[in-house]
Amino acid sequence: MALISPISSPNGKTFNQKLFSRIRVAIESDVPHIYKLMQQLFVYHNITHLLKSNESSIASGIFNPKFPNLSPVTTLLIEVSAIPFQSCLNDKTSSKEVDLSMPLIDEESEQFRVVKYDQHDVFIAGYVMFYPCFSSFFENPVFHMENFFIRECYRRKGFGKWLFSTMASEAARMGFSSIDWYASDWNESGLDFYKHMGATISDDFRVLSLDGKALEAFEDDSN
C-alpha cells in the first residue's frame, strides 16, 4: 500500500522525490549483505531447500578460494542513497538518479545499510554475480550469470536493466562470446525481462545435477 507523502517511516528508510544510485564491484566486507540478498533470491524462487552455502563459504568462494585456479567471481552491487554520491570507491562505478513519483519506503533498510559510510545513509538494493568460463559452443569464453536480484522495494525503477546492461557491456567489451544462466520456468516477469534484454530461452535443455549422497556414492567407486 503506497502512503501519501510520508516524511519518514518507523520501519525503515523513506526516500522522497529522488533516489541516487551507483553500481560498484563488491569487496569482502560486503559478504554479509550479499548472503542476505542471496537468501532473498532463493526465497523468491521458492528453492530455499537448495541453498546449502553459508556466509562463510560464500566469502571464501568469492574472495579466498580454498580450491585453486577457479575462475574469479565478480559481484556488482547497486547502492542507493537519498543524496548524491560524492566519491567513487574505484573506477568500476557508474551512477544514476531516479525520480520517484511517490515516496519509496525500504522497510529492511537496516539489514542492508552499508556501514562504511558515516556521512550519509547508503543501502544495498540488488546485485549480480557472474564468472567467466570455457564454452564448447563458442570461439571465446562466456560469462555464467550465477545470481541476479533486485530487492522488492527497488523494482520497476530501471535498476535491473541497468545492472544487467553493466554486466553485458563488460562481457561484450572484453570479447566474451555469450552470457548463460538459468531461470525459473514459472517466473514470467523474469523471463519477459530477459527476453527484453535480448536473451534466447532454450526450448529443450534441462538442467541436471548430481549432489549429496548420490555424488558421495562415487567417492569409493572402483569403476
Add this chain to the structure above:
Amino acid sequence: MALISPISSPNGKTFNQKLFSRIRVAIESDVPHIYKLMQQLFVYHNITHLLKSNESSIASGIFNPKFPNLSPVTTLLIEVSAIPFQSCLNDKTSSKEVDLSMPLIDEESEQFRVVKYDQHDVFIAGYVMFYPCFSSFFENPVFHMENFFIRECYRRKGFGKWLFSTMASEAARMGFSSIDWYASDWNESGLDFYKHMGATISDDFRVLSLDGKALEAFEDDSN
C-alpha cells in the same frame, strides 16, 4: 545391421571377442579428435547451428587460454584397442576389458586413430569434458560437465557409466559439492542414463543465453 563373424571390414576396424580400453586425461595433440567428437555430439543433439567454436579455439580454450584465470578444463578420453594396453601415459588412467557377444565394427576408425602408438591400433571411443566452478548453491565448488559423448558403435558396452563414474569419483574425492550440466528434454535414453547415475532433473529451470548481435549491442552501451 550386425554382421556375423566378420574378420575385418574394408570400411574400418573390426574388433572380435574382446575390446580393451582405458581412460586417460587428454593432451593438446588430442584436440583434433576432441573436436571431431564434439561435432558428432552437436549433430546427435541436432544443435549444429549452435556450434560456433572451432578446432583452434577449443585448443586454446583448453590448453592455452587467451583469457587469464579461467577454471582449467579437464577432458577424459576413452581409448580402445584389440590388444591390452602395455603402459600408461600418466597416473590418471584406468583400464577395462569388454567381452563382445558379436564383432564390433568401427567404420570411422581412421578418423579416430591415436597416431602416437605405432605398435598397435588405438582409437578414441568417447570423452567427457568438465571444469570446476563457484556455486552459490553449495558450500564447496562444483563441476560443470560441458560435454559427454560416446561414439555410436561403442555404446551399450558400459563405457558411458565408466566415464561418468570416473569424473564423479574425482569430484567426490576432491570435495566438490555437485556436478551440474544440461541435457536435451527429448533425449529419453540420455535422461534415463543420468537418472540411473543418481542425477536430479530440475522441473522448472530454463537455460537462457545472450550472444551474437544481442550481446554485441551492449558493447557501446552507456547504461
